[in-house]
Amino acid sequence: MWQVRFLFDEYALDVDRRELHRGQVVVPVTPQVFDLIEYLIRNSDRVVTKDDLISTIWSGRIVSDAALTTRLNAARNAIGDTGEKQRLIKTLPRKGFRFVGAVREVRGSAHEAVGPVERTVDTPPRLSIVVLPFANLSGDPQQDYFVDGVTESLTTDLTRISGSFVIARNSAFSYKGRAIDVRQVGRELNVRYVLEGSVQRSGQRLRINAQLADASSGLHLWAERFEKPVAALFDMQDELVSRLANTLGTQLVEAEARRAQRTPHPDAMDLYFQGRAWLLKGFSLECLTQARSFFERSLEFDPGNVDSMIGLANVDSIVANSFTTDDGSARLIAAEAMANKALSITPNRAAAHLARGWVQIFTNRAAQAVRGLEHALVLNPNAANAHAALGCAKFYMGRAAETEGHIREALRLSPRDVEAYQWTCIVGVAKLLLGSDLEAVGWLRRSTEANRNFPLAHLTLAAALGLTGALDEARTAASTGLALHPGFTIRRFLAAKQSDNSIYLAGRERACEGFRLAGVPEG
Template sequence: MRYLFEDFAFDTDRRELHRGTEMVSIAPQVFDLLDYLIRNRERVVSKDDLISAVWNGRVVSDAALTTRLNAARSAIGDTGEKQRLIKTLPRKGFRFVGTVEEAERSTVEPAGSAAHSGDTKHVPASAPRLSIVVLPFANLGGDIEQDYFVDGVTENLTTDLSRIGGSFVIGRHTAFTYKNKAVDLKQIGRELNVRYVLEGSVQRGSNQLRVNVQLIDAETGSLLWAERFEKPVADLFDMQDEIVSRLASTLNAQLIAAEARRAERSLHPDAMDLYFQGMARWNKRWTPEHMAQARSFFDRALALDSENVEALVGIAAVDAASATLLLVDDPRVRLLAAEKALTKALSLAPQHALAHMFLGVVQFATNRAAQGIAECEHALALNRNLADAHGSLGAAKIFAGRAAETEACILEALRLSPRDEGVHRWLSYVGGAKFQLGADTEAVVWLRRSLKANPNYPVAHFQLAAGLALLGELDEARAAVKAGLALDPTFTIRRTRGISWSDNPTFRAGAKRVSKGMRMAGVPEG
């Protein structure tokens, strides 16, 4: 159905909003809110009505609802002051008051539309950001009894991808209409109005399971990313869970990178374009340069939309990481700023998994380890595939004096995302835990693994130097300090004391041993 009002066309089938021939960018949740208001324009709808329809009854703050209403008004050229189209009735609710004409979509097409024209050369430019269909994986083994396993991978991956913030994922019932059919991926993109198509296959041998996946740009048909991995056949349900978790974790980063490349071609980037470009930098190595670039994009996004939740979380992530990785001399200031941004983000989006995770990081780095652990666990309850939340949980355990539990958390992070950018950090957390447990030899082993994953990680060089010095290997320790200072010439022992990390006696004893080792290795005192 198409709803026409003023010079706008609101298409519920294709989930598009046009002003004349121009496509208006609109977030999926804002689209749903506007859809509900227009469909129910003959009556006043209450706040509870909107929450039930748009958020499925989840707890939503007044600030979050106001933000979405303001975004809906902005998309159709209205404001909270004018209320020309969306009127707020105090203590009653809201009503769409514009004059609306209904039209079947096939009778009125916007200029240049390819819908139903037989033109399969491109996807409409209006395909939503992060829009994807997961096609049914192919069962290459030919064993019909294995179909349930292969279909389960498709269904669960569809569900998990929908947890990505701002994603638009085609439902499994629609996706399964393409099962066992020869398909033109560009045509599927046009038919479903999605930017990306994921296809894959599963092949089971006598004792080995092989999974192949490909992420395709539905507009061009080009391959964006491919992965293949094999595992010994074990418990099929456990394997299904691991396959889905790995793919969902990796695809999150791959889709953001693809959206960032699109955004770079935009002459007039909006807040979400800038957010994706910031995240693409963030997902690279966490160097001061990359984080500064990411922060710049997030700042620009907030300048356009002061309540952009993703940009708020991005800024908090940069500040929290800069502080906890000892990259700056003002960690307390950075952590305070991060907590302020996260508090605002969570007031707008209470169920934002990454926001909860980074709030946990801020808390365990500011002598609130128990709260930090709870926030990381909350993040995992919201998104079980958030590998970095397992890593952060492992770090939080150190600050709580529970270092013996850290390794298991890190192993789970590695299982979910073995090629993650954060692998070197996670490995170094285990090294830190081993120091606390007095296992200096094991700490050195884990820190060497960290530096093998990323030789350009300064903190691990200084940690390694401490471990080697404590073991009496002073020549190697000094070499590690030299390597660390080459990467970060400003690093000092004083910087490690710039945060009131924790007053847990077990943690403090371990931290003193690391400082002693650094001092023995020749790290500048500062």
């Protein structure tokens, strides 16, 4: 039998014996206080919200703020901390709590000396980043207000990324005008990533350069240039910041997934990031299978991990909407239950509202989905994928002519988004339903060229090509889609009761005609 102990300050938390030791002395704590200390330590790489604590420690029961404060004070007293000093347990106003002490995890046999350290010591939190003040390269000091505005807005918008730890504006601006080494910044602020940038205005054009660096190695992970004609400066600032925030969200997830692959003992968040990275690759059978495996393993480690709940809900929704299985209804029921569970823990998580919105779209509740998606955009105005989902909802409501406008808004906010191939496919479907087959082909080719691992885009392209008379190309596209998802059949496509709108149903019949011309199996 293995023992797990967390060592910090003068204390040792023995997980297996459920004992807190100070030196050789056992410190008496109630079971609930022990659970609270253990949970904070195991999640010391992030800020733990009140909802997280209630869900895990109190199993979701209603708990007053006074009761929560009492337990936190008892935990602090047990480990020699106070609410004033907060050496080990820090309260972050309006955000939550974080264990900030240096922790070592040691494992060993119950019959032998405790083994070597397995866990990192005082490592920076995951998704921790500082946005350094962007440099004004315009040669015009009066442009400083715009450049500083970009830096401040981006700092604010990055905090909307789930689990992110973003250094506050005042600390970041202490580096303004200084020659810096990103590795030194990383050590001083205890962050994993540093974002640098510059803004240059020349005549009527504005150029923004941004670079994301690994703070431990100093290596650049990503660089991008954004260039636009100068119009209304503040409107443009909002758009550029949104584009940067959307792109950075994906880049940070991928960077964390690469770190997780090298971790010998992954935890729930390591597994989540790997699952998310697989889902970002595409919707092929392999991608979905791998993503599901990582999300499920993450939830085995931490049943309260909201990110993995949302990930699993999305996988089930995607599988149900791939028309490759006869248990699509059961998948959607499971997806909605998981999304609702996530929302019960974190009711203001935009991604959870989005996950539930997709289920509602696919279960003949598109109008209800629209309300939830609009609320998600209130919570996170940068959620370009929520605009895309609105576009999808509209064609199920018989309003396919509105779809393109929603997708163009998503692309405006995040033109190089890793999920943009899904959005262009949505427009392609809308055009097909409207009878604009040549336009559909253009949008669907754009989707397949952006990501070859999206079976539905290939299959919808096959239908559109079939209706235009390009039968050889249609059959090739169908073969590609079926290779990625062999279970797709026209019978399964028709069996999905996604909408009873008569306009949509008429368009669906056109799609089926195209499938047949392309050689898609009837099933």
